[in-house]
Amino acid sequence: MSDDDEPEPSGLDGLPPMFAIAQGEVVSVQTYGAFVRLPGYKKEGLVHVSEMSATRIEKASEIVDVGEKVWIKVIGREIRDDKVKLSFSMKSVNQGTGRDLDPNNVMAEQDARRRRQFRDHTGSRITLEAVLNTTCAKCGCKGHFTKDCFSAPGLQYALVPEEDDEEQQQQQQQQQQQQQTSAVKQQQDSVEKHKKKKEKKTKKKKKRQRKESESDRGSDSDSSSECKSKRRRRTHSSDREDKKKKKKHKKHKSHKHS
Secondary structure (H helix, E strand, O other): OOOOOOOOOOOOOOOOOOOOEEEEEEEEEOOOEEEEEOOOOOOEEEEEHHHOOOOOOOOHHHOOOOOOEEEEEEEEEEEEOOEEEEEEEOOOEOOOOOOEOOOOOHHHHHHHHHHHHHHHHHHOOOOOOOOOOOEOOOOOOEOOOOOOOOOOOOOOOOOOOOHHHHHHHHHHHHHHHHHHHHHHHHHHHHHHHHHHHHHHHHHHHHHHHHHHHHHHHHHHHHHHHHHHHHHHHHHHHHHHHHHHHHHHHHHHHHHHHO
C-alpha cells in the first residue's frame, strides 16, 4: 500500500486538495519561509525556504515580500496538535505562467521522504551518563563504588596519556626550560653589566684622586720655594744692616779719639 492510497485524516475537508496549483498572497515573511493565503480559504500555508527556489536561499526575504502574488503547489496537509498545517511549494510552479513544473510529483515525494527521515533521526534521543562523584574505598579512584571495583586492594590506576599529549607535554617542558635558561642568562648579563659599571666608576674616582694629590703636591712645593726665597731675602737684608751698623760704630769711635 503506497503513501497516496493512505486515507487522509479527518478535519481536512474544505481545504485545497493535494498537488493542487493556485495563486495566493504573501501574508508574512519569516527567516525560515513565507506564509501564503489562498483565495476562498481561511487557512494559510507555509512555503519553506527550501521550496522557494531550486537554488539555495538563506532568507525568504530574498525572494518574496508581503502582499506579493505567487503561484504555489500544495505538497503537504496534516494535523498536528489540533492544528491544520499546509505546506506549499513555489519551485514546482512557473511563477510567470502558473504551469506545473513537476507534473509527476517526483520532487514533492523526495522532499516528503527527506522530511520523514529528518524527523526519525531527531526522534532518537541521546542520553549522556554522568560520572559519579564518589571515591572507591578499595582502590582510591574516583567515579565508581567499591562493589563495582575490579582492582586489587592498595593499587591505584590512572589514565595513560596519549602520544599527542606526551608530545605536547614534552614541548611545554622544553619551552619552560628555554624560558628559564634565557631568564638566567639575562640575570647574569645584568649582574656583569652592573659590575663593569662599578669598576669603571672606581677607576674614574682613583684617577681623580691621583690628579688632586698631584696638584696638591705641586702647590705645596711652590709655597715652600716661595718661603725659602723670602727667608733668603730676609737674611741678606739683615746682614746688610749689620754691616752698616758696624761701619757707623767704627766712624764714631774714630771721631772720639781725634
